[in-house]
Amino acid sequence: MKKIMVVAAMAWSTFLFGAVDKSAGEAIFNDRGCVMCHQRDMETIGPSVRTIGIRYNANENGLVAYLKGQGQPIVYPERAGVMQPQLMKIGNLYEDEYRSLARFIIQSYMRVDF
Numbered sequence: 001m002k003k004i005m006v007v008a009a010m011a012w013s014t015f016l017f018g019a020v021d022k023s024a025g026e027a028i029f030n031d032r033g034c035v036m037c038h039q040r041d042m043e044t045i046g047p048s049v050r051t052i053g054i055r056y057n058a059n060e061n062g063l064v065a066y067l068k069g070q071g072q073p074i075v076y077p078e079r080a081g082v083m084q085p086q087l088m089k090i091g092n093l094y095e096d097e098y099r100s101l102a103r104f105i106i107q108s109y110m111r112v113d114f
């Protein structure tokens, strides 16, 4: 019983504080080489993280689906051929990692520290 309450409390705090850790998403983004083509605020080979974030604003589930390889590109579909193979680099993430990654991307455009 006690254990169930602890789990319930943890779920509740996740709900309250959005404990899906977007800094974990940022780490994945850096570690998997996404930064090679995606600068935060500047269009380079790929769209900036900010551009992607704006496009997927209020559509976190859509972005998660895209990152899992289950969605259609909506930012620059005409260049999707460059991006598509990159998804293999994140083909083995856990569900909450996809979510952290999506949250990091979406929240990037709201950040004021650039």
Ligand code: HEC
Binding pocket: 029, 032, 033, 034, 035, 036, 037, 038, 045, 046, 047, 052, 066, 072, 073, 074, 075, 076, 077, 078, 079, 080, 081, 082, 083, 086, 087, 089, 090
């Ligand atoms: C070789 C360059 C390159 C690398 C590396 C790269 N991308 Fe991209 N990415 C692109 C290009 C070009 C586009 C534009 C095509 C598009 O919008 O589908 C893009 C688009 C995207 C989009 C928008 C998709 C949409 O809906 O159109 C997301 C999200 C994304 N990249 C995430 C990532 C992540 C996460 C990684 C790291 C695993 C990554 N990219 C690595 C080149 C790259």
